[in-house]
Amino acid sequence: MGKQFQLNSKKNKLRFSVTVTLKKDVLDPQGKVVQNTLLNLGMSNLKNIRQGKFFEIEIDEADQIIAEKKVEEMCQKLLVNLIIEDYKINILK
Amino acid sequence: MKSSVIVFPGSNCDRDIAVALEKLQFKNKMVWHKETSLPKSDLIVIPGGFSYGDYLRSGAIAGKSLIIDEVIKAANSGCLVLGICNGFQILTETGLLKGTLLRNKNLRFINRDVNIKVLNNQTKFSSKYKSNQILKINIAHNEGNYFTNSKHLDQLKKDNLIAFKYCDKNGNVNESSNPNGALENIAGIYNEKRNILGMMPHPERMVDNIISNTDGINLFSGLIN
Numbered sequence: 001m002g003k004q005f006q007l008n009s010k011k012n013k014l015r016f017s018v019t020v021t022l023k024k025d026v027l028d029p030q031g032k033v034v035q036n037t038l039l040n041l042g043m044s045n046l047k048n049i050r051q052g053k054f055f056e057i058e059i060d061e062a063d064q065i066i067a068e069k070k071v072e073e074m075c076q077k078l079l080v081n082l083i084i085e086d087y088k089i090n091i092l093k
Numbered sequence: 094m095k096s097s098v099i100v101f102p103g104s105n106c107d108r109d110i111a112v113a114l115e116k117l118q119f120k121n122k123m124v125w126h127k128e129t130s131l132p133k134s135d136l137i138v139i140p141g142g143f144s145y146g147d148y149l150r151s152g153a154i155a156g157k158s159l160i161i162d163e164v165i166k167a168a169n170s171g172c173l174v175l176g177i178c179n180g181f182q183i184l185t186e187t188g189l190l191k192g193t194l195l196r197n198k199n200l201r202f203i204n205r206d207v208n209i210k211v212l213n214n215q216t217k218f219s220s221k222y223k224s225n226q227i228l229k230i231n232i233a234h235n236e237g238n239y240f241t242n243s244k245h246l247d248q249l250k251k252d253n254l255i256a257f258k259y260c261d262k263n264g265n266v267n268e269s270s271n272p273n274g275a276l277e278n279i280a281g282i283y284n285e286k287r288n289i290l291g292m293m294p295h296p297e298r299m300v301d302n303i304i305s306n307t308d309g310i311n312l313f314s315g316l317i318n
Contacts, residue, residue, distance in 0.1 A: 026240065027274070029200050078157060081150055081186075083193045084240060 014059045014067045015092040018075060021052035026084045055079060056092070064091065094317050096121045097134040099164065101155045106141035106177065106297060113297040114138070117313045126158040136173045136316055137164055139180030141233070141295060151194065151236045152179060156186030165189060173217060173316060174289040178234055181281070181291035190284055190291045192241030197234070198274025204233040206305075207272050209257040209280045209294055210264055216287045219256065221311035227264050228257075228308040230294035232272060232280075237293040239275040239282075249282060256281035256290055 022028045031051040038046050057074070059067040071089050080087045096119040100107045107123065114121045114136075122132045131137070144155035155161070161183075168174045168189050176184035184190040197203060206229050211222040222228070241249070249255050257280040261270040271278045273293075281292030296309030 026195070027198070029196055029198060033200060078149070078153065081153070081193055083191075083242065084195065 012060055012062050014061055014064060016057045016059065016067070016071045017090045017092050018055040018057060018071065018079060019052055019088045019090075020055070020075075020080050020085050021050055021087075023084055023086055094119050094136065095132070095134050096136040096138060097124045097132055098122070098138045098140055099124050099126060099160055100140070101126045101142070101144035101158065103144045103146055104140050104142035104179070106179075106295065109295075110138050110140045110177065110297040113300045113309070113313060116300060117310070117317065119313070119317075124160060126155065126160050128160050129163065131160070131163045131167060134167065134172060136175065137167060139164070139174070139176040139183050140297075141178030141180060144179055144183065147236075150186070152182030152184075152186040155179075155183045161187055168284075168289055171286070171288055175218070176289075176291040177295055177297065178232075178237075178293055181293055182236060184289065184291045189289050190282060191245050192239060192282070194234075194236045194293070195238040195240050195274075196236050197238050197272075202233075202235045203237070203272050204231070205272075206231050207280075207294065208260050208262050208264075208270070210260045210266065212255045212258055213253045213283070215253070216256070216283060216290070217316055218283075218290045218312055219315065221315035225264065227260060227262065228294075229262075229299070229306060230296060230308055231298045231305065232294050234273070234293055237273040237275065239279045239293075241276065246276065249279075252285065254283045254285065254287070255279055256283055257292060257294065 031049045035049040061067040075087050096114050182194050185193050211226045214222045214224045258266050258278040259271050259280050260266045266278045296312045299305050299309030
């Protein structure tokens, strides 16, 4: 029983990652401060840093297309502010 | 005049706005965010604070709370809605006001009195102010840097929807009188119908000479029929 449940739950679970970054034309003062600090630490060939957010999402769904649509909906409805942020969805193996 | 103040976990200016409204004879009710109906209101205020600890983005979680559906319905049917500070952030997250509030340009929490200029005195919120009147109002925020796309900015200017701009004590609007990096010094905006006002400064803190000044009073007294 326990083993069966484990197998099923493994089968039905899909994992995604969502990376949220500020759009190119939006100022990223936090990224700038991190960049300046790294330059001060001697990372002289550092060119540019943009700070963002990362989400790991587990979906109880076997069908990858349905699950991806769900994650897309999560991004649009809450995770991302579409005025200032871009996002990328990746499936995690 | 009946008002409702929406209270979220982390709201901290809800009592201040209630005191200001009651001082001006509003019949005010506090409404917890889990409520699914609003008392009959002429004015809904979304107060300042740190709703849900600013998790995800300032105002993002509060913007999806149960009571917000009712606020959106009321706003769309013409009810006056005022969002102050975190309330402004919440209104942008609901889509009732366009644009968003980014982290302050200098990355610091700013708490001080600033000057703002009344750009449009033809609305219910601003009718008691003179055009271009300069007010001294407190700001206290970490994300007050207003940003919107250029199309919306053009619309704000064309339709006279910019409520207030940060300025110096002589009324000059420029980079040195911009505390947080806000686009074109914008401190507050209206929606197209002008029944919704979002602003970063705190007028509810300026209703009594004992603790500050009374520059905020006209905003509330103008609403009383």
